[in-house]
Amino acid sequence: MTPERFAKIKEVLNRRQPDLTVITDNVHKSRNLSAIVRTCDAVGISHVHSADPDDGFGTYHGTAKGSHRWVNVSIHEGVEKPIQMLQEQGFKVYAATLTDRAVDYRTLDYTQPCAILLGAEKFGVSDTAADLADEHIIVPMMGMVESFNVSVAGAIILAEAQRQRSLANMYSESRMDPQEYQKTLFEWAQP
Amino acid sequence: MTPERFAKIKEVLNRRQPDLTVITDNVHKSRNLSAIVRTCDAVGISHVHSADPDDGFGTYHGTAKGSHRWVNVSIHEGVEKPIQMLQEQGFKVYAATLTDRAVDYRTLDYTQPCAILLGAEKFGVSDTAADLADEHIIVPMMGMVESFNVSVAGAIILAEAQRQRSLANMYSESRMDPQEYQKTLFEWAQP
Numbered sequence A, B: 001m002t003p004e005r006f007a008k009i010k011e012v013l014n015r016r017q018p019d020l021t022v023i024t025d026n027v028h029k030s031r032n033l034s035a036i037v038r039t040c041d042a043v044g045i046s047h048v049h050s051a052d053p054d055d056g057f058g059t060y061h062g063t064a065k066g067s068h069r070w071v072n073v074s075i076h077e078g079v080e081k082p083i084q085m086l087q088e089q090g091f092k093v094y095a096a097t098l099t100d101r102a103v104d105y106r107t108l109d110y111t112q113p114c115a116i117l118l119g120a121e122k123f124g125v126s127d128t129a130a131d132l133a134d135e136h137i138i139v140p141m142m143g144m145v146e147s148f149n150v151s152v153a154g155a156i157i158l159a160e161a162q163r164q165r166s167l168a169n170m171y172s173e174s175r176m177d178p179q180e181y182q183k184t185l186f187e188w189a190q191p
């Protein structure tokens, strides 16, 4: 490990956002899951929750550019458990879904603890998840096609979260639990 | 054609942005090209320029959700021609590329005529395109991985363009050439 590499790892850990996460609800194409994990790494998310990824995450690396090494993915059976677990920890769950209840994604506050919930390629967010979610959000669309690709919708929302958290100086010093920080630093520094 | 469908088509045409476009420089995976075209439709882009798509656009529909019907894709040999053609028409070319010259994508003005140039999956924006471009833009990254998936990077930038153009009321009445509008309306209204 070069000193530059070690410095880079610390810089990245100092920017991790323990109170920002993503839940995928039945998203099953591994290339979409990969692209989502890769975007999560880029905005500082260290933990993703994936409910019922179907194909499984086995196949799922192709386009992740090694981001699995830097982002923990917990697999869940059913979407209720991760939603309820995060809500108990004080997270708001924002479900990206095209319902009448949905508000423009830019109007919400992403500086508070929150989880962005993304739905399945074909069928969108499940009724269970939509009911449990604290808010429904929509990315406005001006064209003929009714929805974005799920990894694209996720990225647009996460870029807004990143923007708000940058403005709030949430990337300027470490926000991780110190023990977790040391543990991760040790793991990542392994060759 | 139901009256609702006809009204929807007119609404979409009224939001098309003739002075916003995308150039892909050697992007060759059809699923990336598809996702880019789908996002273009959603932000009101009616014309995309694709230089050297390799695999060709033949295979390229899977995940486009039919967006090829609503977005014209011009294929070019080499990236110089579309860049120079657009610059002659008064467009600024913003190349999304991780160079020292690059500025944060949010600092630029997307309400003026502009083309977002996206680079190849493996090798990024070509030197030719980087030299010809008016500006280099970067989407800040806080993680270990060095780049976004190309369709993700494109979507984040286009969402910012859409935001700026919404604020500038550029989606509120038709901006298309009236003849082009009528021609497109006629084509789209075909079953």
Ligand SMILES: C[S@@+](CC[C@H](N)C(=O)[O-])C[C@H]1O[C@@H](n2cnc3c(N)ncnc32)[C@H](O)[C@@H]1O
Residues within 6 Å of the ligand: A095, A096, A097, A098, A117, A118, A119, A120, A121, A122, A123, A124, A125, A137, A138, A139, A140, A141, A146, A147, A148, A149, A150, A151, A153, A154
């Ligand atoms: C391809 S879309 C699913 C479309 C599905 N037919 C539906 O009606 O929900 C896959 C996922 O991407 C996200 N998504 C796509 N476009 C979106 C938009 N405009 N606003 C919010 N979320 C969106 C949602 O999480 C959605 O469940």
Ligand SMILES: C[S@@+](CC[C@H](N)C(=O)[O-])C[C@H]1O[C@@H](n2cnc3c(N)ncnc32)[C@H](O)[C@@H]1O
Residues within 6 Å of the ligand: B095, B096, B097, B098, B117, B118, B119, B120, B121, B122, B123, B124, B125, B137, B138, B139, B140, B141, B146, B147, B148, B149, B150, B151, B153, B154
């Ligand atoms: C996977 S990247 C190419 C990475 C390539 N190794 C390089 O160094 O350019 C494919 C394209 O996505 C766009 N892109 C990806 N991440 C970006 C970022 N953070 N800022 C600007 N553009 C980005 C660029 O257009 C890039 O050419």
